[in-house]
Amino acid sequence: MSNTKVGAVADERPEPPTAGLTIVPRSGRFRWVPVVIVLFLAAMLTESVLLNPRFEWPLVASYFFSPAILHGLATTVWLTVLCMTLGIALGIVIAVSRMSDIPIVSGFARLYIWFFRGTPILVQLIFWYNLAALFPELGFGIPFTGITFFQANTNHIVTPVTAAILGLALNEGAYMAEIVRAGISSVDDGQNEAARALGMTRLKAMRRIILPQAMRVIIPPTGNETIGMLKMTSLVSVIALSDLLYTAQSIYSRTFETIPLLLVCCCWYLLLTSVLSVIQGRIEAHYGRGIVRAGG
Amino acid sequence: MSAFMVEALDVRKSISNLDILRGVDFTVARGEVVSLIGPSGSGKSTFLRCINHLTKITGGYLSVDGELVGYRREGDKLYELGERETAAKRAEIGMVFQRFNLFAHKTAIENIIEAPVQVKGEKRKAATEHARGLLDKVGLAHKADAYPSELSGGQQQRIAIARALAMRPKLMLFDEPTSALDPELVGEVLEVMRGLVADGMTMIVVTHEMNFARDVCDRVAFMDEGRIVECTTPAELFDSPKTERARNFLSHVL
Ligand SMILES: Nc1ncnc2c1ncn2[C@@H]1O[C@H](COP(=O)(O)OP(=O)(O)OP(=O)(O)O)[C@@H](O)[C@H]1O
Ligand SMILES: [Mg+2]
Numbered sequence: 001m002s003n004t005k006v007g008a009v010a011d012e013r014p015e016p017p018t019a020g021l022t023i024v025p026r027s028g029r030f031r032w033v034p035v036v037i038v039l040f041l042a043a044m045l046t047e048s049v050l051l052n053p054r055f056e057w058p059l060v061a062s063y064f065f066s067p068a069i070l071h072g073l074a075t076t077v078w079l080t081v082l083c084m085t086l087g088i089a090l091g092i093v094i095a096v097s098r099m100s101d102i103p104i105v106s107g108f109a110r111l112y113i114w115f116f117r118g119t120p121i122l123v124q125l126i127f128w129y130n131l132a133a134l135f136p137e138l139g140f141g142i143p144f145t146g147i148t149f150f151q152a153n154t155n156h157i158v159t160p161v162t163a164a165i166l167g168l169a170l171n172e173g174a175y176m177a178e179i180v181r182a183g184i185s186s187v188d189d190g191q192n193e194a195a196r197a198l199g200m201t202r203l204k205a206m207r208r209i210i211l212p213q214a215m216r217v218i219i220p221p222t223g224n225e226t227i228g229m230l231k232m233t234s235l236v237s238v239i240a241l242s243d244l245l246y247t248a249q250s251i252y253s254r255t256f257e258t259i260p261l262l263l264v265c266c267c268w269y270l271l272l273t274s275v276l277s278v279i280q281g282r283i284e285a286h287y288g289r290g291i292v293r294a295g296g
Numbered sequence: 297m298s299a300f301m302v303e304a305l306d307v308r309k310s311i312s313n314l315d316i317l318r319g320v321d322f323t324v325a326r327g328e329v330v331s332l333i334g335p336s337g338s339g340k341s342t343f344l345r346c347i348n349h350l351t352k353i354t355g356g357y358l359s360v361d362g363e364l365v366g367y368r369r370e371g372d373k374l375y376e377l378g379e380r381e382t383a384a385k386r387a388e389i390g391m392v393f394q395r396f397n398l399f400a401h402k403t404a405i406e407n408i409i410e411a412p413v414q415v416k417g418e419k420r421k422a423a424t425e426h427a428r429g430l431l432d433k434v435g436l437a438h439k440a441d442a443y444p445s446e447l448s449g450g451q452q453q454r455i456a457i458a459r460a461l462a463m464r465p466k467l468m469l470f471d472e473p474t475s476a477l478d479p480e481l482v483g484e485v486l487e488v489m490r491g492l493v494a495d496g497m498t499m500i501v502v503t504h505e506m507n508f509a510r511d512v513c514d515r516v517a518f519m520d521e522g523r524i525v526e527c528t529t530p531a532e533l534f535d536s537p538k539t540e541r542a543r544n545f546l547s548h549v550l
Contacts, residue, residue: 194397194456197348198411198463199387201379208414213401290401290443 059260063251064267072247073268079164079233079243084226086169091176096206098181109177116174122235125167129239131158164236172229179221183214215287223280227273234265244268298362301326301467301498302347308355309342309522316342318522319356324467324500329493330527331501331509334519335545340502343519344469347500348389349382360389361466387415390460394472396452398444404455405431405440408462416463423462430458434488450481454488461492468492470501506550510534518542 049055063069098109116124131138132154141148158166187210195205237246248261302324309317316339324330332340345351346358349365358365366382367374377385399407408427412418418426431437434454444452453473460468470489474482486508492499493512503509509516510530517527518537526533526542534550537543 188397190393190395190397191399193350194391194393194399196350196383197386197389197391198459199383199415200411201383204414208410209399213399287401290403290445 054259055263056257056260059257060263060267063257063261063264068247068251069244069264069268072242072244075242076230076233076244077272079168079236079241080226080230083165083168083172083233084229086165087172087176087225087229088180088222090169090173091178091180092211094173094177095180095184098177099184113174113177116171117178121167121171121232122238124171125163125235125239128158128163128167129160131163160236160239160241163239164233164241168229168232168236172225175225176222179218179225180214182221183216183218184210186217187213212287216284216291219280219284219287223276226280227276230272230276231269298359299326300324300359301328301361302500303359304343304347304356305358306356307343307346307353307358309339309346309351310354316522317346317353320519320522320524322517322524322527324498327496327498328515329497329499329501329513330515330517331503331513331530332517332519333503333506333509333545333549338519339522340519341471344391344471344500344502347467348391348469349386360385383415387411387463388466390463390465390468392453392456392460392468392470392473394475396444396449396456396476398452398456398459400444403441403443404436404447407444407455408459411459412462427458427462430461431455433461433491434458435484448481449477450484453477453485457485457488457492466498468497468499470499470503472502472504474503474505504549506534518545520545 050057094109094112097105098113100106100109135154137151138154138157139148139151141150191209191213192205195209196202200208233243234245236243237249240246242250245265248265252258252261300323302322304320304322307317307320307322308315320339320343322343332343334340342351346353347360347365352366363385364374365385366377368377368381369375398404399410402410405424405427408430409418409420409423412423412426413420428437428440431440434457436451436454436458439447439451439455444455447455457473473489474485477485482505486505489499489501489508490512501508501513513530515527516530516533517524518533518539518541519525520541525539526537533542534546537546
């Protein structure tokens with residue numbers, strides 16, 4: 001049979017000219033260079049920061065779990081969670097409106113995004129805080145008719161807390177809208193077509209088929225946004241809301257321990273962003289289902 | 297009850313001054329299998345989408361199972377149907393696409409039970425049982441938990457057919473179901489479709505598989521430039537086409 005012949009031919013194959021030679025890996029002659037540089041920098045940092053008495057690390061430690069700081073931390077955390085949740089919900093609504101075939105609806109969504117992305121968040125916060133100066137009374141009624149259903153003093157409604165929530169959530173809504181829109185357009189049209197052909201309404205197709213797939217594209221930038229929001233909440237100190245940073249500021253304005261207290265803040269922010277990154281990883285894995293695994 | 301599953305009279309569709317369908321006359325009886333052939337751009341996909349309410353017609357009369365598509369008639373008035381009503385009608389018509397369009401984030405079996413549970417409100421357990429039966433029917437019982445990305449094109453298309461069947465449709469529309477497949481995978485999909493024909497399903501099949509059209513279909517309709525030019529038995533259309541255009545098209549594909 002030809003099989004045996006093939007075997008015979010294989011046996012007769014000449015040895016490759018490199019047989020019996022040993023492979024010597026490329027010598028890492030200069031590999032120690034970056035190692036030395038990193039070690040050098042680490043030593044410098046240790047001496048100048050960790051062992052520097054003027055950083056007052058013991059003081060940092062003593063403030064780290066102080067009730068005032070923890071209280072400020074709690075404010076920062078719930079403000080982040082609430083504003084981000086509202087921002088995402090708003091973002092989905094604006095994104096869907098932006099893709100509507102009704103021109104006035106998509107036009108309004110564009111206008112919204114244009115305005116809130118185009119003006120500084122700090123200005124928006126101060127603006128909401130001072131809303132009473134523009135509209136002393138807030139009410140709801142039919143324009144131009146004088147009919148009102150509900151009316152109240154602006155200062156009673158717009159406290160620093162509501163001003164902060166309004167400012168941060170409305171601003172975040174504009175950014176999330178663009179992220180959600182990118183996510184939705186990343187999903188193949190055929191998915192929507194198939195869902196509709198099976199009898200799903202637009203809304204159901206969006207909720208069950210399109211959004212879950214858009215998530216893969218939406219999650220990473222949303223993680224960024226959440227981390228950004230965590231730090232952006234520190235801006236509310238300008239409207240006297242006692243978040244983590246504002247609490248630290250009000251302590252060091254009395255005690256002049258400026259640097260240690262700012263270090264306390266930084267460590268907490270770092271800790272929180274690390275936790276957020278871990279959560280983001282988990283969510284990404286969840287929405288990665290059904291995606292071709294490389295080599296799998 | 298109308299004698300016809302699909303009845304189209306002078307159906308027109310134009311999108312911004314572009315006439316895509318220019319008066320389609322076409323009927324499909326219950327249990328009949330008709331294939332729709334014709335050159336690219338002749339409006340085959342558009343016509344299928346009209347039957348399935350995915351696009352609105354802009355003129356003429358189109359009914360499925362005796363009911364107007366997209367409108368409700370009261371006296372001499374036609375009321376445009378709302379989103380929910382249209383969706384409910386679509387649920388009764390199965391559609392299979394050239395590019396399968398399986399839900400990428402769901403496994404094969406989840407793809408199949410999605411619409412029965414979400415649209416018809418079937419119990420998950422009953423829907424799953426039905427789905428297992430359908431997977432068996434298309435020969436993919438062992439792939440129930442595979443994601444679409446883990447399946448070959450032919451397997452994906454068979455799952456897509458099972459997904460459409462899960463809604464217990466009264467009519468199945470196929471839009472070039474084998475055109476995106478490697479040649480060696482075409483057979484397994486056509487095999488499943490032959491099974492449906494044997495079950496007595498009413499089907500409209502847009503296809504380039506002339507052998508399938510000849511062997512399986514009761515009639516073949518030749519479409520060109522937004523009209524159905526010729527519609528007759530496969531033998532008659534393939535062996536002695538009456539119009540010059542059909543003769544020309546067939547000489548290129550046969
Ligand atoms: N939404 C749309 N807007 C504008 N033109 C369209 C639209 N949909 C379809 N057309 C046009 O209508 C014509 C018919 O399209 P259709 O997809 O129905 O053809 P087809 O017969 O299915 O062709 P193929 O064999 O290539 O699938 C084409 O010229 C196409 O460009
Ligand atoms: Mg087509």
